[in-house]
Amino acid sequence: MNVKELDALDGLISPGEGRALMWLAGEAQGGPVVEIGSYLGKSTCYMATAGAFVWAVDLWDLRLPTEKLDKARNKNRYTVNFESTRAHQRFLEQLKAAGVEERVQWVKAPSGEVAKVWTLPIAGLFIDGAHGFGSVRLDYESWAKWVNPGGWIAFHDADKEKGGPNRVIEELAKPSGWWDRWERVDRMAFAWRIS
Numbered sequence: 443m444n445v446k447e448l449d450a451l452d453g454l455i456s457p458g459e460g461r462a463l464m465w466l467a468g469e470a471q472g473g474p475v476v477e478i479g480s481y482l483g484k485s486t487c488y489m490a491t492a493g494a495f496v497w498a499v500d501l502w503d504l505r506l507p508t509e510k511l512d513k514a515r516n517k518n519r520y521t522v523n524f525e526s527t528r529a530h531q532r533f534l535e536q537l538k539a540a541g542v543e544e545r546v547q548w549v550k551a552p553s554g555e556v557a558k559v560w561t562l563p564i565a566g567l568f569i570d571g572a573h574g575f576g577s578v579r580l581d582y583e584s585w586a587k588w589v590n591p592g593g594w595i596a597f598h599d600a601d602k603e604k605g606g607p608n609r610v611i612e613e614l615a616k617p618s619g620w621w622d623r624w625e626r627v628d629r630m631a632f633a634w635r636i637s
């Protein structure tokens with residue numbers, strides 16, 4: 443798929459962000475890219491098209507509380523959520539259309555739980571899951587340590603000063619001294635690991 447076709451995929455990434463993700467993914471060396479929050483796969487497709495192997499982690503389930511409630515009531519039944527099924531189907535369809543299925547491993551699970559069993563160094567980390575401060579902090583604290591020196595980290599929706607992604611950048615990532623060369627493209631911020 444060419445870049446214009448990638449731009450036309452369903453998803454929440456701007457053309458500028460998509461190009462930045464392609465560039466970052468093309469620079470990824472010595473491991474896969476991990477993406478927290480793939481949704482319909484637009485960002486996944488940009489990065490896999492650039493040649494990276496992408497681990498795509500998402501719940502594909504926007505109504506998890508309903509499912510939890512059913513289980514809590516001990517009804518012994520798991521609600522099949524049409525919308526979440528549709529989101530995951532669309533993710534798979536878009537990967538197929540882009541011809542990148544072979545370069546993507548998807549994991550349908552909470553990002554914090556996946557991190558507990560993760561053991562590989564990674565070359566790039568794209569954080570675009572839940573955007574509340576606690577959620578972004580959990581993603582950052584669980585995953586950033588796996589990024590190789592020379593690798594990169596990117597946060598989507600980092601444009602709001604008091605928003606979760608920007609607060610994690612300002613309160614945790616920048617003071618850590620791990621990252622250098624911060625840049626922004628549209629609503630995305632990214633940096634390179636130096637220590």
Ligand SMILES: C[S@@+](CC[C@H](N)C(=O)[O-])C[C@H]1O[C@@H](n2cnc3c(N)ncnc32)[C@H](O)[C@@H]1O
Binds near residue numbers: 481499500
């Ligand atoms: C803003 S969307 C991602 C947009 C996507 N990157 C794109 O290219 O359009 C956020 C996604 O994060 C997922 N998500 C939210 N909390 C999560 C968690 N704890 N673990 C995994 N995925 C999560 C949601 O299911 C949703 O699909």
